[in-house]
Amino acid sequence: MVASETKNYFFCQKKPIFACRGIDTVKKGAKYGLLRPDSVPPNHLLLYKYVQLYIANMDIDKQQKKSEARTRSFQKKMTYAFVYPFSSGIVIYGGLMTFSVVLTNVTGLLPQIAVDLYQGDLATAGSIFIWLFAFFLGGFFAGWCVEREKLLKWRYLHLIPLLTVVVLFSLVGISGKSSETFHPIVFPAMILFSIGIQNAMVSLTTSSLIKASQMTGVVNELGVDIAEIFHSEGEKRRLIQREALLRLVVMSSFLLGALFSVAIFPQAGTRIFLLPASIIAVVILQNLWFSKKKK
Numbered sequence: 157m158v159a160s161e162t163k164n165y166f167f168c169q170k171k172p173i174f175a176c177r178g179i180d181t182v183k184k185g186a187k188y189g190l191l192r193p194d195s196v197p198p199n200h201l202l203l204y205k206y207v208q209l210y211i212a213n214m215d216i217d218k219q220q221k222k223s224e225a226r227t228r229s230f231q232k233k234m235t236y237a238f239v240y241p242f243s244s245g246i247v248i249y250g251g252l253m254t255f256s257v258v259l260t261n262v263t264g265l266l267p268q269i270a271v272d273l274y275q276g277d278l279a280t281a282g283s284i285f286i287w288l289f290a291f292f293l294g295g296f297f298a299g300w301c302v303e304r305e306k307l308l309k310w311r312y313l314h315l316i317p318l319l320t321v322v323v324l325f326s327l328v329g330i331s332g333k334s335s336e337t338f339h340p341i342v343f344p345a346m347i348l349f350s351i352g353i354q355n356a357m358v359s360l361t362t363s364s365l366i367k368a369s370q371m372t373g374v375v376n377e378l379g380v381d382i383a384e385i386f387h388s389e390g391e392k393r394r395l396i397q398r399e400a401l402l403r404l405v406v407m408s409s410f411l412l413g414a415l416f417s418v419a420i421f422p423q424a425g426t427r428i429f430l431l432p433a434s435i436i437a438v439v440i441l442q443n444l445w446f447s448k449k450k451k
Contacts, residue, residue, distance in 0.1 A: 230398060233362050237405040239439060240358045243432035244351060244369035245413025247325070250428050253421050254328075255344045260351055260369045262291060283341045290345035294352020302360050311447065317357060318440050321350045325433035329426055354436075365399060366406055378403040 244260075251259040258264070265284050272281035298317040305313035324346045331343075354368045367374055381400040388396055421428050 233366065233402055234405060236358050236362060237366050237402045238409045239435060240354055240366070240368035241406045241410035242413035242416075243435045244354060245410040245415075246417040246428060246432050247347060247351060248369060249414045249417035250421055250426065251344065251347050254426055255340070255347075257344065259287070259344060259347050260291075262288060263372070286341060287345055287348050290349040291352040294349040294354075295356040297349075298353045298356035299360065302357075312444070314357075315440050315443060317353045318436050318443075321353050322433045322436050322440070324350045325429045325436070329429035329433060331426065366402060369410070371407060371410060374403050374406050378407070 248258065248260055251257070265288060269281045269284050269288075272278070272284065294317075297320070301317050302314045304310065328343060328346065351369050355370065358366050358368045378400060381396050381403065384396050385393060385400065417428060
């Protein structure tokens with residue numbers, strides 16, 4: 157905008173613009189950069205100083221809002237870093253005791269498929285492949301719902317995967333007390349599908365910072381973070397320290413969930429799956445509450 161246009165914006169009928177259009181118009185001009193010192197006559201410098209002061213206060217407000225948003229984001233990530241791994245720790249030990257297999261050990265399942273294929277045991281290899289596909293399908297389903305919500309502007313569509321997890325965990329929890337009542341392929345696939353959803357949801361909501369059940373990457377990334385802390389300073393170091401803290405919380409929460417499952421499973425049996433179902437249900441209700449609060 158040229159100086160003459162700026163001057164016309166700044167004044168109205170040879171008076172300061174707030175005298176005939178209101179002070180909000182001056183603030184609007186300051187916000188969008190329409191007021192500049194070269195457009196202000198000497199006898200109106202006081203008004204321009206007021207506008208400068210308003211701009212400075214507006215910048216401070218923006219910085220405060222950004223700081224508050226970062227704090228809320230970190231608190232949200234910290235909540236997820238505790239809730240999801242704790243739930244996963246319960247489920248994985250419960251799955252080990254029920255189905256005699258570490259359900260999330262994808263790295264170990266792939267070599268087992270290779271062994272079964274080499275030995276000609278196609279049935280077992282096919283069963284393990286179904287488990288892997290269920291894990292993949294859980295991540296795909298969660299990602300699809302999140303992206304469709306962004307595209308179609310459908311509120312709460314991202315909660316459908318979590319609701320599916322609640323239903324599947326509850327189904328396993330009420331189906332029986334021993335593994336004899338479970339189909340050896342279908343039920344492990346259901347658990348893997350649910351864990352795949354959990355991993356994907358927490359990864360999507362934390363920009364892949366937190367993993368709910370895959371501790372191998374968490375331990376490795378924690379080592380990288382600690383190394384970077386010794387070679388960084390200022391804001392960068394503070395951010396890395398936060399990430400390292402989150403990963404420590406993830407590991408501790410996962411271990412705590414597994415310990416809880418070890419202690420309770422002998423008495424509760426498969427009913428222990430009702431606890432992670434309840435935890436995820438609380439996460440859903442919390443999301444609904446925060447969504448209504450934003451309105």
